[in-house]
Amino acid sequence: MEGKVQQFRSIKIRREDALNYHTQGQPGKIEVVPTKLLSSQIDLALAYSPGVAEPCKEIAADKENVYKYTAKGNLVGVISNGTAVLGLGDIGPEASKPVMEGKGVLFKKFAGIDVFDLEVDVTDPDAFVKVVKSLEPTFGGINLEDIKAPECFEIEERLKKEMNIPVIHDDQHGTAIITGAALLNALELVEKDISKVKLVVSGAGASAMACTRLFNMLGVKTENIVMCDINGVLKQGREDLDEIRSIFATKRDVNSLAEAMKGADVFLGLSAANIVSQDMIRSMADNPVVFALANPDPEINYDLAMASREDIVMATGRSDHPNQVNNVLGFPYIFRGALDVRATAINEEMKLAAVKALAKLAKEPTPEIVNKAYSSEKIIFGKDYLIPKPLDPRLITVISPAVAKAAMDSGVARTHITDWEQYHVELQQRIGIDQKLMSQVISKAKKQPKRVVFAEAEDQKILKAAQILQDEQIAIPILLGNEEKIHQLIADHKLELSACQIIDPAKADDEKIGDFGDLLYEKRKRKGMTRYEARRLMRSRNYYGTTMVKVGEADAFISGLTSDYPKTILPALRVIGVSNEVKRVAGMYIISNKKGTFFFADTTVNVNPSAEELVDIIGLTASAVNSFGITPRIASLSYSNFGSSKGDVPAKAAKAVTMARERWPDMIIEGDIQANTALNTEMQRELYPFSRLVDEGANTFIFPDLTSGNIAYKLLMEIGGAEAIGPILLGMNRPVHVLQQGSTIREIVNMVAIAVLDAQAFERIRI
Numbered sequence: 001m002e003g004k005v006q007q008f009r010s011i012k013i014r015r016e017d018a019l020n021y022h023t024q025g026q027p028g029k030i031e032v033v034p035t036k037l038l039s040s041q042i043d044l045a046l047a048y049s050p051g052v053a054e055p056c057k058e059i060a061a062d063k064e065n066v067y068k069y070t071a072k073g074n075l076v077g078v079i080s081n082g083t084a085v086l087g088l089g090d091i092g093p094e095a096s097k098p099v100m101e102g103k104g105v106l107f108k109k110f111a112g113i114d115v116f117d118l119e120v121d122v123t124d125p126d127a128f129v130k131v132v133k134s135l136e137p138t139f140g141g142i143n144l145e146d147i148k149a150p151e152c153f154e155i156e157e158r159l160k161k162e163m164n165i166p167v168i169h170d171d172q173h174g175t176a177i178i179t180g181a182a183l184l185n186a187l188e189l190v191e192k193d194i195s196k197v198k199l200v201v202s203g204a205g206a207s208a209m210a211c212t213r214l215f216n217m218l219g220v221k222t223e224n225i226v227m228c229d230i231n232g233v234l235k236q237g238r239e240d241l242d243e244i245r246s247i248f249a250t251k252r253d254v255n256s257l258a259e260a261m262k263g264a265d266v267f268l269g270l271s272a273a274n275i276v277s278q279d280m281i282r283s284m285a286d287n288p289v290v291f292a293l294a295n296p297d298p299e300i301n302y303d304l305a306m307a308s309r310e311d312i313v314m315a316t317g318r319s320d321h322p323n324q325v326n327n328v329l330g331f332p333y334i335f336r337g338a339l340d341v342r343a344t345a346i347n348e349e350m351k352l353a354a355v356k357a358l359a360k361l362a363k364e365p366t367p368e369i370v371n372k373a374y375s376s377e378k379i380i381f382g383k384d385y386l387i388p389k390p391l392d393p394r395l396i397t398v399i400s401p402a403v404a405k406a407a408m409d410s411g412v413a414r415t416h417i418t419d420w421e422q423y424h425v426e427l428q429q430r431i432g433i434d435q436k437l438m439s440q441v442i443s444k445a446k447k448q449p450k451r452v453v454f455a456e457a458e459d460q461k462i463l464k465a466a467q468i469l470q471d472e473q474i475a476i477p478i479l480l481g482n483e484e485k486i487h488q489l490i491a492d493h494k495l496e497l498s499a500c501q502i503i504d505p506a507k508a509d510d511e512k513i514g515d516f517g518d519l520l521y522e523k524r525k526r527k528g529m530t531r532y533e534a535r536r537l538m539r540s541r542n543y544y545g546t547t548m549v550k551v552g553e554a555d556a557f558i559s560g561l562t563s564d565y566p567k568t569i570l571p572a573l574r575v576i577g578v579s580n581e582v583k584r585v586a587g588m589y590i591i592s593n594k595k596g597t598f599f600f601a602d603t604t605v606n607v608n609p610s611a612e613e614l615v616d617i618i619g620l621t622a623s624a625v626n627s628f629g630i631t632p633r634i635a636s637l638s639y640s641n642f643g644s645s646k647g648d649v650p651a652k653a654a655k656a657v658t659m660a661r662e663r664w665p666d667m668i669i670e671g672d673i674q675a676n677t678a679l680n681t682e683m684q685r686e687l688y689p690f691s692r693l694v695d696e697g698a699n700t701f702i703f704p705d706l707t708s709g710n711i712a713y714k715l716l717m718e719i720g721g722a723e724a725i726g727p728i729l730l731g732m733n734r735p736v737h738v739l740q741q742g743s744t745i746r747e748i749v750n751m752v753a754i755a756v757l758d759a760q761a762f763e764r765i766r767i
Helices: 015-023 041-047 053-061 063-069 093-111 125-133 151-162 170-190 206-218 257-261 278-282 302-308 331-340 348-362 368-373 395-409 420-431 437-447 460-471 483-492 510-527 531-537 541-551 565-575 611-627 648-663 675-679 681-687 706-718 745-766
Strands: 075-080 114-119 141-144 167-169 199-202 225-229 266-269 289-292 313-316 450-454 475-480 501-503 556-559 586-593 596-601 633-637 668-673 700-702 723-730 736-738
Touching: 053 063, 075 093, 093 114, 093 331, 093 395, 125 151, 141 151, 141 170, 141 331, 151 167, 151 170, 151 206, 167 170, 167 331, 170 206, 170 266, 170 289, 170 313, 170 331, 170 348, 199 206, 199 257, 206 225, 206 266, 206 348, 225 257, 257 278, 278 302, 289 302, 302 313, 331 348, 331 395, 331 420, 348 395, 395 420, 437 586, 437 745, 450 460, 450 541, 450 745, 460 475, 460 483, 460 745, 475 541, 475 745, 483 501, 510 531, 510 541, 510 565, 541 556, 541 565, 556 745, 565 723, 565 736, 586 611, 586 706, 596 611, 596 706, 611 633, 611 648, 611 700, 611 723, 633 648, 633 675, 648 668, 668 675, 675 681, 706 723, 723 736, 723 745, 736 745
Parallel strands: 075 114, 075 141, 141 167, 199 225, 199 266, 266 289, 289 313, 450 475, 450 556, 475 501, 556 736, 596 700, 633 668, 633 700
Antiparallel strands: 586 596, 586 723
C-alpha cells in the first residue's frame, strides 16, 4: 500500500543563528548536573569525604558494584579524533567538539543516556586504542564518532575484542541499521526477493562498507554486489584494495558506475554529490530502490530522481525529503537496550534485532502525535514512509527491548530483564514520553499559520523571532514600526524578511487612520473619548495593531516586550474587548520543568478577586488547559488545607471551589489546599484520601490574588530553573497576547505559536 505523499521543506540555518545558539547563556550544549541533594553538611559528607569511602570499598570488593553505586551504567563516552567529521572532513579534535556535544544531547533527549564527550588528539590507531581502552572503568559503553577510514575499521575491531563493554562506530553501523530497515521495507513494497536483487554501492568508506556488510547479512548475495570508489569499480585484481575492501571486489566485467547500474535493483550511495544522472536511474531494473545518502547533497537530486521514472522508491539523508536516513533512529535506543542488560558488546544479533524492529514499526499505525509533529493528516507505510520518523515516541519502547532481548539471547548480557511490561514503563519515564507541550503547540500552528502583527518590530528580538516564525512556517509576521529602522535592523542582523509586510502607523494615510479611529470612537464615545483623540491614538502601534485584528487584517496581536503590562493591555481591552461568553480577562503562565507541565492563574490581571471572580478565572483557565489537549486538575490555593486554618483567603478559595463544582460538576478541582499538598499525592493519600487530586495531583493552580501568583511563577523561573511561557491572556474577544518584558527569542516564538492556535480556534468558532 502506497503512502500519501508528504510535503517536506528545507530548514535554512544561518551562520549567525548557529553561532548565537552555541554562545548564548553558557557556551556549548551540555553541563553536569548533580543527581543527589547537596544542600547540607551531611549531604557533602555523604557525597565526598568521609561517606564516599563506603561505596569505594564495596566496588573494590566486587567491581560489578560500580554499576550499583556510580553512573557508569548510564554513561556513554562519545569519542572522536576529528579526522572525518561529517561534511567537514579532517578538522581536528577541537573543531569536532560541537558535533560530539550534539551527539551527547541526542543521547540524552531520545534515550535518557548521559554522555561525556572526549576529543582525543591522536591519529595513530595504536595510540587511539590505548587511550580509549584505558577509559573502560569510567563508561558503560563507547560510541566512536567521525574517525576516518581505514583506521576506523582497525580501531573498532581492536576495541571490541579488547574491551568488555559495548563499542560501536556509529558512522558505520548506525547508518547501516537504518538503511537495512529501509531496504527490507522497500523490497517488500516492490515485491522483490532480497537474495536475488542486484546491488550497486557508490562509496567504499566506513559507512558504505558497514551498510554493504549488513545488507549481505540480511540476504543480499556477495556475487550480486558491485561497489565503486573514487578510483572506479572494486574488481578482483585491483592492487590498491585493502583486505576489507577486497571482500566486495567483483568478478564481473564492469568498468564504471554507469555500467554497474544497468539492470540494478538497488543503488546505495554514500559517496559524493551529483555523480548519478537521470539516465543512470532510468537504466535500472523495474521498481528500483535508490538510497542516495551523501550529505548535504545526495548523489542525485531528489526531484531529478523522482522525475526520471514513476516506479522509483527513494531515500536520502536529508530532512526535507521523505525517508530520511537519520542515525538518531538507531544509536540512542541501541545503547539504551545494551546498557540496561549490561551487555559486553553490541553484536550482529543486536544490530539485526534493531533493523527488524525499525522495519516492523514503520508498518504499524502511526500515532496521532507523530502525524501532528509532521503536520500530516495521516502517515502511512509506503514509498514515502519506509522507516519511522525521528520524533516517533515509540522508538525507545520498540528498539531498546528488541536489542536487550537479543543481547540476552546471544549471551552477551550480564543482567537479565524479566518484567518486560515494567521495563516498557521505565523506558517511557526515562525520557518523559509525553512530548513537550510546546512541540505539540508548534506542530499544530504549522498546520495552518496565521497572520500575527507585532507592535514592537523595531526590536531585534522581535525581528529574529519573526525570522524563525517565517522559516518554520509557524506564522505570517506583520511588522509595525519605522520602516527605515526596521530595514536597517534586518540588514544589520543579516535577516531575510523581505516577504513580511511592514507598516508604520505614524505614516499611515489619513483615511485609514480615520476609519480605524472611528471604530474606537464608537466604542468609547460614551466613556469620554473624542473622535480627535481616537484618531490620534491610532498613530500608536498598540492601538493600530489591535484594530488590524479587530477588522480582520491580521489574526493575532503580540506586544509587551518593551512596555509594561497595563499600558499594553489597555489598548487591547478598549479596541477588542472581552469575549461575549465571559465577564473578565485573566492571565495564565505555563510552567514546565522535569516534573511536567503546570498552569498558573491569575498571574497578571486580577489583583484581589472575590470568590465569584475566582470562579470566572477557574473557568477561563480550565478552558485554556483543555485547548492544549490536557485535562485540568485544579487546585484552588491558599495557606490552609481544607479549613485547617481560618481566614479570608481559605474561605474565598473554598467558596470558589464549591461554586465551580455547581457550575461544572465534572471538573476535577480541590481547595482550599496548600501548593505542596496539591502536588504530593502520597501526603493526600495519608492525610486527605477524600481529595479529588489524590490519584494524580494538580496540574493547574488558581492563586487567591495577583501577588501570590506573580511571585510564585517568577521565583520558579529564577530559582527553580523552570521554563515559563506567558503571560497568556484569557478571555479576549480576539487573539491578543502580551509578552513579558525581556522575553527571549524562543519565548516570543512560543507565545506566537499559542496566538496562532487561538486564531485557529477563533476561526473555527466564527465559521
